[in-house]
Amino acid sequence: MSRRTRRRRRAGLYLVMLVAVLFVGTLAIHGYTLRANCQRLETEQSHLKEKKKELEREQKEIKEQSAYRNTDEYIEDVARKKFGLVYDNEIVFKAK
Numbered sequence: 892m893s894r895r896t897r898r899r900r901r902a903g904l905y906l907v908m909l910v911a912v913l914f915v916g917t918l919a920i921h922g923y924t925l926r927a928n929c930q931r932l933e934t935e936q937s938h939l940k941e942k943k944k945e946l947e948r949e950q951k952e953i954k955e956q957s958a959y960r961n962t963d964e965y966i967e968d969v970a971r972k973k974f975g976l977v978y979d980n981e982i983v984f985k986a987k
Contacts, residue, residue, distance in 0.1 A: 959965050970976035977983055 967976065
């Protein structure tokens, strides 16, 4: 083989190696960004799960309050506080 042929083969080999290195580098960069995105999404998911639990607790409280407000006891409490409801056998003390 002549020198020219060897140089062409070497140049071709270097070109293939360069393309392979660029390909591997690109894969490494994309892998790193995907890993970072995955961690960010996992953190966001955990925050959303916590928020969901908090909202479920809040919803339970609202349902309990709603159920309490439909009772006679609640109506009596409101009537006593706002309208001064007093039963016949009760004595009311007022401060001066």
